Amino acid sequence: MVKIIFLGSGGGRYICVNQKRATGGFIVDKYHIDPGPGALLRALEKNIDPKKLKGVFVSHRHIDHCNDASLMVDAMTNSLNRKKGVFIGSKNCSDLLYPEEKNFLEGYYLLEKNDKVSLGDMNVEAVETRHMEETGIGFKFYTEWGIISYTSDTEYFSGLKAHEGARILILNVTRPRKYRIPFHLSTEDAVELIATVKPELAVIIHLGMRMHPIAEKEKKFIEEETDTKTIIGDLGTVITMEKDINISKI
Numbered sequence: 001m002v003k004i005i006f007l008g009s010g011g012g013r014y015i016c017v018n019q020k021r022a023t024g025g026f027i028v029d030k031y032h033i034d035p036g037p038g039a040l041l042r043a044l045e046k047n048i049d050p051k052k053l054k055g056v057f058v059s060h061r062h063i064d065h066c067n068d069a070s071l072m073v074d075a076m077t078n079s080l081n082r083k084k085g086v087f088i089g090s091k092n093c094s095d096l097l098y099p100e101e102k103n104f105l106e107g108y109y110l111l112e113k114n115d116k117v118s119l120g121d122m123n124v125e126a127v128e129t130r131h132m133e134e135t136g137i138g139f140k141f142y143t144e145w146g147i148i149s150y151t152s153d154t155e156y157f158s159g160l161k162a163h164e165g166a167r168i169l170i171l172n173v174t175r176p177r178k179y180r181i182p183f184h185l186s187t188e189d190a191v192e193l194i195a196t197v198k199p200e201l202a203v204i205i206h207l208g209m210r211m212h213p214i215a216e217k218e219k220k221f222i223e224e225e226t227d228t229k230t231i232i233g234d235l236g237t238v239i240t241m242e243k244d245i246n247i248s249k250i
């Protein structure tokens, strides 16, 4: 069984400061992805022991994705007492960690699109994005129960076909219908991508200020247009994937 725990559905510069939605990223198995502001606090609040983490991933060097990265590496290594775990980031993440933190990691990788890393229990592939942080990457996780894919921040382009094969697709849908901005996905883009990838489950996160108050309505629209089960990855949402995919809350 593979478990995903969401530590918030917020994103963008306003939400990460006002915390109307949490911005802690999400955990796949024991790998913490995009630990934004409050990631450590949100994890502790949900009784998740960060010392059990096996890795910290940062898709790109924007504060709503990487603010707590260094802190999570400290937590993972039991405050720099135990050498363990991996850090995976985009090329621009080279100065995110302190030198002493890097010394306490078992693996440190800065990836470009199509790069692959084998972590033993799963393989990870970097997926191209189109974003202001030009080295930004999405992640495709190859687990024993199938593929989980994460777009990260990107605008819609044909390269997102690379997410095909995913059983679960996690999309950063910053903006609602009629409010598309460059370098980000809107509701319309999410519909397009989900229709292309055809996952069993779509999860929308990284909701910005315009999306925040109408997110339920936008989620329903995506679900109706694509005929694909779609949820918002709010704080405490848990997905388990084995033969079936189940959703619960902690």
Ligand SMILES: [Zn+2]
Pocket: 060, 062, 131, 133, 153
């Ligand atoms: Zn970004």
